[in-house]
Amino acid sequence: MSHFDHVSRRGFLRAGAGAGLAAGLGGLGVITLGPVPGALAQTGRVLKVNTLASAAAINVPMQAALRSLLPQIPGYGEPEVRPTKKIPQIAQEVIAGAADFGDADVASTLAAAEAGADVKIIGLSYNNTSQVVVSNADKVKSLEQIAEQGGTIAVNSIGDFMYVMLVGALIKRKIDPKKINFIEMGSSGDRARALIAGRVDAVPMHVEQAAELATRGNYQILVKPWQEFGNWFSAIVMTTAKWLEPDENKAAAVALLKAVLTSFRKTNSDYAWYKQQVATYASSKELKAADDAVLKPVWETLTKDIKAFPNDMQTMTADEFAKMIPVYKEAGALTGTLKLENIIDRTYVDRAVKELA
Amino acid sequence: MIGRSLPVNILGIVLLLGLWQLAGQHLGDALLATPVQAAGALGTILVDPAFWAALWRMMWMMMIGYVLALVVGVPLGIAMGRNAVVNAIVKPWAAMCIVISAAAIVPLFIILMGRGLVFSTAIVFVVTVWYVVVSVTEAARAVSLRLVNVARSFGASDVQRFRYVILPALHPYVMIAARVGFVHALRAMVTAEMFISAGYGGLLNDAGLDLSTAPLFALIVILMVVSVSATALMRWVAHRAAPWYASRTRE
Amino acid sequence: MAHLSVKNVSKAFGGAPVLVDQSLEVEEGEFVALLGPSGCGKSTLLQIINGLVPADSGTILLDGKDITGKTGTGRGMVFQGADLFPWRTALENVAFGLEVMGVGKAERLEQARHYLHLVGLGGFEHAWPHQLSGGMQQRVGIARAFCIRPSLLLMDEPFGALDVQTRDILQDELVRIWEAERKMVLFVTHGIEEALYLADRILVFSKRPAHVLREIVVPFARPRQESMKLDPAFLDLRREISDLLRHDIHA
Helix, strand or coil: CHHHHCCCHHHHHHHHHHHHHHHHHHHHHHHHHCCHHHHHHCCCECCEEEEECCCCHHHHHHHHHHHHHHHHCCCECCCEEEEECCHHHHHHHHHCCCCCEEEEEHHHHHHHHHCCCCEEEEEECCCCCCEEEEEECCCCCCHHHHHHCCCEEEECCCCCHHHHHHHHHHHHCCCCHHHCEEEECCCHHHHHHHHHCCCCCEEEEEHHHHHHHHCCCCEEEEECHHHHHCCCCCEEEEEECCCCCCHHHHHHHHHHHHHHHHHHHHHHHCHHHHHHHHHHHCCCHHHHCCCHHHHHHHHHHHHHHCCCCCCCCCCCCHHHHHCCHHHHHHCCCCCCCCCHHHHECCHHHHHHHHHHC | CHHHHHHHHHHHHHHHHHHHHHHHHHHCCCCCCCHHHHHHHHHHHHCCHHHHHHHHHHHHHHHHHHHHHHHHHHHHHHHHHHCHHHHHHHHHHHHHHCCCCHHHHHHHHHHHHCCCHHHHHHHHHHHHHHHHHHHHHHHHHCCCHHHHHHHHHCCCCHHHHHHHHHHHHHHHHHHHHHHHHHHHHHHHHHHHHHHHCCHHHHHHHHHHHCCCCHHHHHHHHHHHHHHHHHHHHHHHHHHHHCHHHHHHHHC | CCEEEEEEEEEEECCEEEEEEEEEEEECCCEEEEECCCCCCHHHHHHHHHCCCCCCEEEEEECCEECCCCCCCCEEEECCCCCCCCCCCHHHHHCHHHHHCCCCHHHHHHHHHHHHHHCCCCCCCCCCHHHCCHHHHHHHHHHHHHHCCCCEEEEECCCCCCCHHHHHHHHHHHHHHHHHCCCEEEEEECCHHHHHHHCCEEEEECCCCECEEEEEECCCCCCCCHHHHHCHHHHHHHHHHHHHHHHHHHC
């Protein structure tokens, strides 16, 4: 009768209550004190920056700028980089005042501006986009064919920059976008899997993922945004006009952009440095471990074809952005009433460029 | 009884792994990595210090929210089960809040609380506490009136009836609520971490980017092992602490 | 000298009278059976005397003290289904009343062990209630009531849920224990034979609202023997009570 040598129930309860109380108090202590070791390690201002949850090859220079270059600028500690899975939430939090900067997407930022938010686009997270639309060439070879079959394309979220780009590409080809079913699928890994499984006919993914996928079957690129539209802006650095009012915040914006510009320049000039940053900051294990045979062509595509890291962010002008607006209007993502020159503000980029010279 | 079911359990697991292996070989590792591939990825993950850091981050933050949910939920549940006024005040909220899924409130909580300890703790607490409250309430309401009357007939005061009858009668049910609550807390924590791509949820996100599903399955298997061993440990503790209940339910 | 005096007790449930102006007296060492059809209100009377149910009017005096509406103090109750605490061992169940009274652990366990032996359960101190048969559970229930050394023992159809053989054995056990420790007993039953076999005096109750149809002083000498159930006088009394009850029901 082994259950006779039991722990006394009350003894057990006492022990449990004690442990619970201790854990609870310990927890409260941590809550009120905050993450102590982190706070002590920082010297200088800690900026809060919302970024995408996952870092692809094109996101790596921005990540390197935030995590390793910005802390080297006097007066700034390592920023609180806050990965965010839902893309629209990146801008939402900045507008709500919960974050200082957003590494946000153009579509949700401009949509927020149209809705009346006082957002400012002060820099580029990268220029253009590295995402391409891929299909299984054994099944479909063109957007026309997908439309004829009433096929399906998975995008991250309907209304985002890739969705708008696709709708623009369809309209350019005189295809009615309504003939294609767009569905939402969060991660580019999941989208690639849906394509492999034959559940969808085409999906956007980063060029390095397209290269990897091509080794597994007859997967081909249907649309390269930069060939369709020249420069297809996708991710930008944004904040609010109100946040930018104090001088110390203006200085912080310049410091942040100095770090980003430095990272852009290093990426362009130094493949070895870029490779090292990829190994450190890329999200995917496969990308982190990529060898030169994979990574070098990716780097060349990014720096030369896509021109993703302009040394002075010189493409960031209201005029360049204005070229996209008609596509956004046609896709129904924007009404087109925005005054872009009020939103796109080169002041801080220009100051950063000057200070770096 | 354990002796009889163990071989059957093992047989079931082996059969399932065999099916999984066959299906994985057929579909390819981008859609369904085989158990062999997942085991390989598991080996790589287990020697990665970043994995242990992520697991540790998830567990300690979750435990704070979980313990707070028990510390608040158990007394509140008892009060609701034994007191009509408390029940009338809290029950509508409990009934409404218990359906809240972590995924629904995470975006709002990120904006309200950022993404530190307060955020994680709050998500775990909000998702877990109502489950604990509702199950303890049901248990407290179901405490046998006859046994309470036995205590009364022996002249037991309110405090004595609470201590000698209601608490021990609830004990096994509190242990069950704690056990199931743990699973709720773990799920909420993983969901919260996936949104902010931190800790274990961040690892799951990153693994989802790889074309091979082997690392993802390995991480999911580890999560299952954590959950199953924690609940097994709690069941063992419950059986040691409430042997009358354990030996009665075994029969 | 111990004495129970119930004066003019009335009780109605939801406007329907259950007891109307009932009085009864029990003398020291007297075993009184309350006999009547099921649901007539005799159990309610017992619970009013015990203090579990408040009376609408009337008073209960035990040894001259007004105990109306109070539980505890001098009364030990044996319940129909034994109603042991499942989380207490047999020994801890017997010691319950003393624990409520604040008796120290060593002292109350020694007392409890004594009464557990008295009901024939030596060696079952550490058994859980669910491991005991129905008859053994009721022995523990009787020991629990005796353990507080009450001057009045209240028994609410204690053998009603047992099979015939077990009931016969327990009746003999009860008589044996009671004769060793004579105290006032109020024994509610609907078994005529049981009442005749155990009691000094039987109050035969009518159907609801209950009132005493007849008071019968049982003329048999103690110690009672099983053979008396075949005595012509026993059989006559039994038939008389049976007719009385049947007549009342059809009246």
